[in-house]
Amino acid sequence: MNTQKNEIIAGIDLGGTKILTVIAGTYCNLLAQADMLTHSEQGYEGVISRIIESIDAALGHVNEQRASLKLLAICTPGPEIDTKKGIVHFSNNLQWRDVYLKEILEEKLKIPVVVENDANAAALGECLFGAGRSLSNMVYVTVSTGIGCGIIMDRKIYHGVSDSAGELGHTIIYPDGPRCSCGNNGCLEAVASGAAIAREAKRLAHDGQADVILAAANNELEDIDAGIVAAAAMSGDNTAMEIFDNAGKALGIGLANLVNLINPSVVVLGGGVMKSKDLIWTSMKREFERRVIKRSGQHVKIVSAELGSMSGAMGMIAIANTELKGDICG
Numbered sequence: 001m002n003t004q005k006n007e008i009i010a011g012i013d014l015g016g017t018k019i020l021t022v023i024a025g026t027y028c029n030l031l032a033q034a035d036m037l038t039h040s041e042q043g044y045e046g047v048i049s050r051i052i053e054s055i056d057a058a059l060g061h062v063n064e065q066r067a068s069l070k071l072l073a074i075c076t077p078g079p080e081i082d083t084k085k086g087i088v089h090f091s092n093n094l095q096w097r098d099v100y101l102k103e104i105l106e107e108k109l110k111i112p113v114v115v116e117n118d119a120n121a122a123a124l125g126e127c128l129f130g131a132g133r134s135l136s137n138m139v140y141v142t143v144s145t146g147i148g149c150g151i152i153m154d155r156k157i158y159h160g161v162s163d164s165a166g167e168l169g170h171t172i173i174y175p176d177g178p179r180c181s182c183g184n185n186g187c188l189e190a191v192a193s194g195a196a197i198a199r200e201a202k203r204l205a206h207d208g209q210a211d212v213i214l215a216a217a218n219n220e221l222e223d224i225d226a227g228i229v230a231a232a233a234m235s236g237d238n239t240a241m242e243i244f245d246n247a248g249k250a251l252g253i254g255l256a257n258l259v260n261l262i263n264p265s266v267v268v269l270g271g272g273v274m275k276s277k278d279l280i281w282t283s284m285k286r287e288f289e290r291r292v293i294k295r296s297g298q299h300v301k302i303v304s305a306e307l308g309s310m311s312g313a314m315g316m317i318a319i320a321n322t323e324l325k326g327d328i329c330g
């Protein structure tokens with residue numbers, strides 16, 4: 001099907017903190033973007049109003065109206081999303097339960113809406129436009145407050161039977177390890193995420209074993225976050241360095257499990273914690289190389305994400321385009 005020159009599509013990355021909206025032409029050519037705070041504490045109706053405001057703001061940058069918009073593709077944090085029906089059954093970042101996102105947005109905007117999991121969207125974005133360009137099979141892992149993962153096979157997202165594939169963050173690294181938000185013990189997310197790094201630092205500070213980190217948080221235990229621990233590690237604090245070292249080790253085990261299972265050509269690492277990758281990389285690589293199956297290890301590259309905060313929204317542009325034309329960005 002041919003598309004008209006003035007047809008435009010929107011891709012949105014709806015995060016717990018920020019709504020990033022991108023407007024593109026139907027060849028995935030980027031035209032405009034806008035971001036806005038999510039304010040999830042206002043409830044889903046407030047967030048949906050802000051989504052529409054952010055679309056209008058982005059359209060305003062290119063002097064376009066909502067009437068020109070042919071399709072909207074939006075990704076949201078999980079873990080429980082029905083992508084076919086566009087229902088967010090559960091999202092702890094947004095504090096949503098059973099929000100019929102597709103139905104509500106289609107009613108308000110009068111255009112088709114596609115919903116996807118944010119890690120899957122970021123994986124597709126990196127595969128098509130970022131660190132995975134020209135690859136058909138790759139895995140994207142985001143190490144942030146939590147740990148997410150998207151699996152791309154033959155340039156398509158692998159969803160699994162109930163949209164739950166790629167929950168690398170909830171694969172178990174240490175069965176007797178700390179409790180995870182999912183109810184299990186020792187999940188990768190419970191030992192290597194930004195939240196896990198902060199929790200370990202707080203535990204040590206509480207026991208009087210992390211004075212430098214505590215001082216960096218102005219002696220406010222609850223203010224310790226992964227960024228503060230990273231800054232302390234960069235300044236040479238041994239306790240902070242060891243916390244990152246242990247997170248890197250757990251991540252290396254998780255990545256070896258992932259590569260042994262999927263045999264991808266590339267693993268792309270993104271997310272806020274990877275901004276401090278120098279603190280994690282050595283122990284991660286050492287542990288990965290110790291545990292990966294030799295043949296898989298020889299054929300995989302572990303690289304950093306290239307699109308930063310744009311990966312999810314760009315993935316959604318590709319999905320919107322595929323939905324509209326049956327072809328990725330062609």
Ligand SMILES: [Zn+2]
Pocket residue numbers: 169170171180181182183184187189190
């Ligand atoms: Zn878990």
